[in-house]
Amino acid sequence: MRWLIVGTVPRDDFPLYEGPCRPASGRLQLGVHSVAVKRGTPALLAAACSAAETLGVAPPEVLLAGDIGRGQGSARIYEHLTRSFEFSSVDLMVFHYLQPDVDWHNRVYMAMEEKETWPLLIADAGFMYVAKMSGFAESYDLFTPDVGEMAFLADEEAPHPFYTRGFILQEEERAPELIARAYAHGNAARNLLVKGSCDLVASRDGILERICDPVVEAMEPIGGTGDTLTGLVSALVAAGHSIVRSCALAARANRLMGALADPTPAFSVADLLPSLPQALTRALSEKKP
Amino acid sequence: MFWQKVIGMARSFVGLDKPGDRGPQEGLSSRAILVFHHTSEVIRAEELLKSANIPVMVKGPPPELRTGCDLVIEFALTSQLEVARLLDDARLQPLQVLPLQNLLLEPVSLYHVKDFGDFLMVRAANMKITVDKRDRRIVNVSGGGCPDVPYLAESLVGKTLEEAPPPRTLGHTLCGYALQLAYEELVRRCAG
Secondary structure (H helix, E strand, C coil): CCEEEEEEECCCCCCCEEEECEEECCEEEECCEEEECCCHHHHHHHHHHHHHHHHCCCCCEEEEEECCCCCHHHHHHHHHHHHHCCHHHCCEEEECCCCCCHHHHHHHHHHHHCCCCCCEEEECHHHHHHHHHHCCHHHCCEECCEHHHHHHHHCCCCCCHHHCCCCCCCCHHHHHHHHHHHHHCCCCCCEEEEECCCEEEEECCEEEEEECCCCCHHHCCCCCHHHHHHHHHHHHHHCCCCHHHHHHHHHHHHHHHHHHHCCCCCCCHHHHHHHHHHHHHHHHHCCCC | CHHHHHHHHHCCCCCCCCCCCCCCCCCCCCEEEEECCCHHHHHHHHHHHHHCCCCCEEECCCHHHCCCCCCEEEEEHHHHHHHHHHHHHCCCCCCEEEECCCCCCCCCCCEEEEECCCEEEEEECCEEEEEECCCCEEEEEEECCCCHHHHHHHHHCCCECCCCCCHHHCCCCHHHHHHHHHHHHHHHHHCC
């Protein structure tokens, strides 16, 4: 399976880059560029590459640009996708930290629509926001929101998680209601992996899997643990697992990775990643309940 | 301080009718307007924002808002943080910042605080910031989905609350805006 991860690097000087990605001494080698793995798309990529190696599948290719929030790098990516990208050449696309822009999203969507075959589509972070804002959420195969972002998906009027009506923190018990509401208004992908104290795998049919163990409290403040989860689930899909199974395995493996690393809230995601191969191997070896 | 005023205004949003001139779900929910007292301020703000490559449009305000200027500036909510900073720097103070929305939108008004012993985490909306209480050093920033989040995290993590730049000075999006709120709450809680 040819798979592509699309996102940004938090640097102003990083150019548009399309090509292979290779982990090297705790960093990522992207052609002639070397990028630190701290959080965001580099953390997703590092997890995806590590998981791919464990699973024995080809590593992802990447489409990246530098963006520190002004949107120029994201615009370069959007433009590249609409002008010169061959969507039918990839089987799986993972969209990540891109500046939400409905107009650009819809242009990318229209470019995809012209093709006979679509890749599987996973969206997280900013691109998940814009996929929902555009009204085309149901065309995606998987969204990976946290509980707060789930409230945003459930609110048919909210333009951003910051403005979600009735946004009440730590109300994870409302997740089933929020999931149902998101599907009722066409604002959810075909599958959802909702990250929280228990991770939930859901579809229009309701909650399909609930992964609660192990509990590693210190994971919550660590930036990038949601990114590693999206990297894991992407690699599992690329290895041929169903999306639902991939979500459940990834959630379990991400938790095991935390337990093995035994972090404090001061850890970085780079401190967790060395435990990923062992965690994923263990999750794969467990019998499905 | 103007920044505080913008946050205060964001907390008192009111609803407006949808003109219905946009695409499927974008509607007007992803847009907002700046209301100024004088037309000259609108013109200055429009010039300022356009020169910063922020797409804006000058429009006539709805009847409910015709108390000050007869023009408002429409902009994308996702660029609110950058808009606020640019206006602040130029000493341009809008009377109101309002989402174009037919239903009341409540921005985050609650903070979630989690105490890990030596570490304290504050969450505002989708953004979290964690500090080591022993030396007031920011040890982590997480959450959020816009591209300024990883950049903000790299700029803040490892610095003390005194050394770290306020997120509003570096951020460009609503995630950066939410991080500013979390940061302010963290500073408040760590003050004594």
